[in-house]
Amino acid sequence: MTVTTAPVATSPATPPVAPPPRRRGLARLPFSAWHLLLVPLALVFAIPLVWLVLSSVMSDAEINRFPPALWPSGIDLGGYRYVLGNAMFPRWFANSLIVSVVAVASNLLFGALGGYAFARMRFAGSRLLMGLMLATMAIPFQLTMVPTFLVMKRLGLIDTLGALIVPSLVTPFAVFLLRQFFLSLPRELEEAAWMDGCSRLRVLFLIVLPMSRPALSTVAVLTFLTTWNDLTWPLIAINHDTQYTLQLGLTTFQGQHHTKWAAVMAGNVITVLPVLIAFLVAQKSFIQSITSSGLKG
Template sequence: MPGFRVVLQSTLLHLALVAAAVLTLFPLLWMVAVSLMSPDEANRFPPPLWPEQPSLAHYRALFARLDIARYAFNSLAVATAVTALSLLFNALAGYAFAKLRFRGRDRLFGGLLAAMVIPSQVAMLPLFLLLKSLGLVNSFGGVVVPGLASIFGIFLIRQYALSIPDSLLDAARIDGAGEFRIFWSLVLPLCRPILVTLAIFTFMGTWNDFMWPLVILTDSQRYTLPVALANLMGERALDMELMMAGAVLTVLPVVALFLALQKYYIEGLVLGGVKE
């Protein structure tokens, strides 16, 4: 009977995974279905699981009447800039903490890790005042600058960089390569899986960020997509189909990005757990 027990356990495990996948995907599928329904169709009882006559009218309304393309472009520009710059700065700092020797390195890194327990909301007021003194309020720069580096990103890259053999770096130094050449030509290619993982985390976090753009931006023409969608919910609270269409447009890019890069994402998570 041991074989039957193994088959039963495997079947129950797969059924549980299928049930978890259905529970996870159902809200997303419902959101797409509602966005394709005719006005007030989603408010019926019981609500239909799929529209009787699917229509893209709500998506056309978003682009024609609400200028959603502008907000999507704002989000794309901000998320792309933050992702590119944060990869550079986090990689530089993570490599330095992993492979370069300087006084106070371990204490400084320990202080950074300790700062991770501080909620980001606590730093919003002093950060806002600092950016105000720099003249970055109500500008895309004010949204981008706080995301240039993160403790989590430094930690993630530092842990991965620890797996790079010191002998490989020493051989490059013997051949006459400088530290920046070693970093750019040797370390970055070796860190590609964790860089892709961090890029996905950063892009998704910036794209979906609502609170900080709401605080720093005052001009509606500079709003990012989540802020504009929140205003849409306030103005058209009864138009559920239109709000779901906006939510689909917000979620679709990050889902597509994750599906395209999930191989590197999983590889980075597995290999990024290297300990000293």
């Protein structure tokens, strides 16, 4: 007896898919296409800084010439010699450095304490206090400088560096930014530390803050930038030249009848260098903090 089997139907072979034709005329760029927009934009923002550096090595005659010279005919360091030869310039630099460093340290400490309290502790009125604190950021300084001056006068701090330090000990921005960053951190590590017997302060300083270096770097850079470049409040609170900050001292180079523009430009170059170096050092942490802290409210 023979068994017949039905022929098995075989599907026709699928023809290979041809790769899509390559587009001609579109060369692959060795960099991102966004650089075509960002590079010219960065050059536009760099023009004032480049002009500042070039003007600092010009003579007063070249700076005052009309039309202005776009390139110095020679390197003239007379402005730098005038600035560095001023007997008060090192004192002004030291005053600005003291005020800025103390403001940065205090904002890191008090901002971390306040930000952690708002992020992890729930108490009566916490949301209301947070809202009131953020509302103070919308008040312009012109409305608060007179009350601040009266408070500093009552404390006997006018015409001292304390008048510049005390109002900058903590800012709402530092508390808010650190709070936002703390909210993005996982709670598991903190809960494990609590089970091991750590207090809240030990958890904050030993676990939370080491993970918050990007946010701390951002607060430090922005606080240093604001305090170092401040001119309005020192102009109100300081009268004696021995207590001048660097920004306030540079205004003495601008006289009523004659201004030493080469010295002003050289002084501004020296003033910009610490801020520029601080930003370049903390650039990666700065960008990481801004992107991470704004994701969660």
